[in-house]
Amino acid sequence: MTAKSWIEACAAEEIDVEDVIRFDFEDRTFAIYRTEDNMYYATDGFCTHERVHLATGLVMGNIIECPKHNGRFNIPTGAAKRRPACEALQTYPVKVEEGKVFIQIEEGSQT
Amino acid sequence: MASSRLKRDYSITGPENKRAQERGLAAAEWYTSPIPRQRMKELMKRRNGPAIRDTMIWFGSLIILGIIAYQTWGTWWALPAFLAYGILYATPGDSRWHECGHGTAFKTPWMNEVVYQIASFMVLRSATPWRWSHARHHTDTIIVGRDPEIITERPPVWKIILMQIFHLYGGPVEIKRIILHVLGRLDQQEQEYIPASERQKTFWEARIYALILLGVLAACMYSQSILPAMYIFLPSFYGGIVVILFGITQHLGLHEDVLDHRLNTRTVYMNPIFRFLYWNMNYHTEHHMFPMVPYHALPQLHQEMKHDCPAASPSLAAALKEVITALIKQKENPAYVVERPLPDTARPYFFGINQEAEVHAAASTSDTAVS
Ligand code: FES
Numbered sequence: 001m002t003a004k005s006w007i008e009a010c011a012a013e014e015i016d017v018e019d020v021i022r023f024d025f026e027d028r029t030f031a032i033y034r035t036e037d038n039m040y041y042a043t044d045g046f047c048t049h050e051r052v053h054l055a056t057g058l059v060m061g062n063i064i065e066c067p068k069h070n071g072r073f074n075i076p077t078g079a080a081k082r083r084p085a086c087e088a089l090q091t092y093p094v095k096v097e098e099g100k101v102f103i104q105i106e107e108g109s110q111t
Numbered sequence: 112m113a114s115s116r117l118k119r120d121y122s123i124t125g126p127e128n129k130r131a132q133e134r135g136l137a138a139a140e141w142y143t144s145p146i147p148r149q150r151m152k153e154l155m156k157r158r159n160g161p162a163i164r165d166t167m168i169w170f171g172s173l174i175i176l177g178i179i180a181y182q183t184w185g186t187w188w189a190l191p192a193f194l195a196y197g198i199l200y201a202t203p204g205d206s207r208w209h210e211c212g213h214g215t216a217f218k219t220p221w222m223n224e225v226v227y228q229i230a231s232f233m234v235l236r237s238a239t240p241w242r243w244s245h246a247r248h249h250t251d252t253i254i255v256g257r258d259p260e261i262i263t264e265r266p267p268v269w270k271i272i273l274m275q276i277f278h279l280y281g282g283p284v285e286i287k288r289i290i291l292h293v294l295g296r297l298d299q300q301e302q303e304y305i306p307a308s309e310r311q312k313t314f315w316e317a318r319i320y321a322l323i324l325l326g327v328l329a330a331c332m333y334s335q336s337i338l339p340a341m342y343i344f345l346p347s348f349y350g351g352i353v354v355i356l357f358g359i360t361q362h363l364g365l366h367e368d369v370l371d372h373r374l375n376t377r378t379v380y381m382n383p384i385f386r387f388l389y390w391n392m393n394y395h396t397e398h399h400m401f402p403m404v405p406y407h408a409l410p411q412l413h414q415e416m417k418h419d420c421p422a423a424s425p426s427l428a429a430a431l432k433e434v435i436t437a438l439i440k441q442k443e444n445p446a447y448v449v450e451r452p453l454p455d456t457a458r459p460y461f462f463g464i465n466q467e468a469e470v471h472a473a474a475s476t477s478d479t480a481v482s
Contacts, residue, residue: 019152050138050250056148058155058403067403069246070214082214084246086308 006095006102012040013099020064022055025105030092031055032101033075035062040094041075042103048080048087118445119255121264123247123303127256131368135464136254142371142461143400144419146412151401154408154415157218161407162210165387166226169203177342184338193341197350199388201278204233204347205354206390206406212242215405216390232320234354235278235285235347237292239313240301247304252399253367253375259300262359265367265445267438272359278351292317353388360430361395364437364449371461372399373453378413378423379430393427396420419458421451 009023015034022045023030029045031054043064047054052068059065063081065072071085078089093104120127131137146154176199180192210216211227231238244259251257255264263271274280288298295314297305305313323343330339337345366374373396381393392398394409397416404412417423424430433449440447453460 049246056151058152060157065214065403067401069249070402072214082220083242083309086306 003107004104005107006104009042009101009103011099012096012101015040015101018059018061020055020057020059022053023103028105029053030103030105031064032094032103033059033064035059035075039076040096040101042092042094043073043075043078043089047071047085048089049085054089118266119264121255121261122300123256123259124299125256128303129256131251131254131256134368136251136368136370137257138250139370139464141252141400142373142458144416145458146401146415150415151404154401154412155403155405156408157215157405158407159218159222161405162216162222162226165390166207168387169199169207173199180341181338193346193349196342197346198353199350200346201234201350202353202357202388203390204230205358206388206392208234208236208241209245209392210390210406212245213402215403228316232323233347235282235289235344237285237289237313237320238316239309240288240292240297240305243305243309244301249399249402252372253362253365253369255367259304262361262363263438266442267363269438269442272355272438275355275358276352278348278354282348289317289320293321356427356431357385357389357392359434360393360424360427364434364441365451366448366462368463369461370463372396373420373451373457374460374462377430377433378420379427380423380425381427385427418454418456421453421457 007025009025009030009032010021012034015021015032017034017038018036020031020033023032023042024045031043031045033041033043035041036059043054045054046052047066047068049066049071050068052066054064054066054073056067057065058067059075062075063072064075065082066085069084070082071080072082073079073085073089074081076091078091080086080088095102095104128137173196176192176196180189180196183189183192207216207226208230211223211230214220214223216226217223228238231241248258248260253261255261262275271280288301291298292314297310297313327339327343331337360377360379362375362377365377369375376396376399378396379393381389386393390406391409392406394413397404397409397412400416401412413423424433437447437449
């Protein structure tokens with residue numbers, strides 16, 4: 001079984017409401033979101049259509065729109081919601097403790 | 112000076128496709144002008160109001176012109192009346208297809224989709240295939256062998272441009288494709304960019320188009336007149352003049368095979384009527400660099416990034432003059448491109464990965480101009 005660990009990503013206040021930031025860890029890139037209802041989420045940092053950083057995209061409610069071709073994903077589930085994005089994003093568990101955002105990832109997996 | 116360059120193969124199924132990939136030009140990272148994230152978020156904000164208003168004006172005007180044209184039928188006045196109807200059918204048809212295809216015109220997704228489907232039919236562009244063709248155009252803008260939406264190659268094929276005044280090049284190609292799709296097949300080019308998961312949808316859309324077109328044909332036969340087709344189907348041909356005039360200003364005469372939209376895309380200042388017809392796509396460099404920004408915010412985006420871009424063409428006439436002059440020169444010398452100086456406040460041009468020297472070498476053998 002692959003070991004999972006909680007990684008500190010950023011301070012909670014670093015992300016605005018309805019926004020997304022990029023988080024690089026080792027050779028992996030994640031996107032960390034704060035939605036309008038103040039929930040935090042994390043997904044892979046790159047769009048599944050082409051290799052574009054989602055962190056420069058637009059958060060609208062629970063949706064992230066990719067900056068390149070306007071593909072959309074549901075943030076909590078990662079499901080692709082609008083073409084040309086067809087494949088779901090990988091999502092990661094998130095917790096906020098003492099004002100810091102942690103994401104849980106499998107060690108050694110690639111993003 | 113005659114060019115020593117060999118004529119290139121612009122098809123996306125030919126050898127240039129592989130060459131572009133080897134040169135790092137396919138799906139590569141493009142240059143973007145620096146704009147603070149907070150400002151970008153404001154500019155990217157979606158609204159329904161402007162697009163609902165513009166759609167009502169568009170369809171309302173089409174109905175009024177349609178009634179006027181009907182009343183003139185059988186007289187010489189029908190010519191200008193239907194020309195006006197056709198231009199108002201095809202030109203916003205093209206720009207609404209475009210913006211709604213990006214999903215940015217309206218805030219509400221289904222509104223984008225409804226107008227996208229209607230506008231796609233109006234301009235005779237199969238909705239799903241063109242969505243994918245346009246995604247590729249944004250990934251690999253004017254990259255030879257990769258971009259399926261290059262209007263004409265270098266040296267230019269004048270016949271294609273002139274035929275497009277009445278949509279006589281693209282229209283028949285699209286009708287052939289619709290017939291193929293009805294039969295459950297794609298053409299070779301489309302297989303390059305339409306994923307397997309989208310093919311059934313493509314075929315069903317084509318069958319709906321075919322039913323509508325057969326309905327129009329039946330109405331013509333029943334009424335023993337081409338009048339029904341003058342309202343649906345034929346306007347995408349006889350109303351095409353402004354579509355091509357706007358379209359050729361977007362990229363023609365500029366660089367190919369570069370990764371900086373300031374080098375291969377043109378922004379043109381236009382009057383409010385043209386901007387309504389074109390839905391602000393005259394701010395084309397801005398649109399390509401930031402396709403997330405809806406059409407109604409492009410003038411503000413232009414203000415944010417103009418310090419980093421070459422000067423916009425001052426008018427449609429000036430842009431057309433620049434394009435046509437460049438095309439005439441490219442007939443003799445395919446390496447000719449319009450070189451546009453950047454303002455002092457701009458970051459330098461980014462030609463592409465490891466190819467600056469190559470592009471400069473091509474330019475130095477050519478009769479380049481500074482506009
Ligand atoms: S790269 Fe994200 S939708 Fe194309």
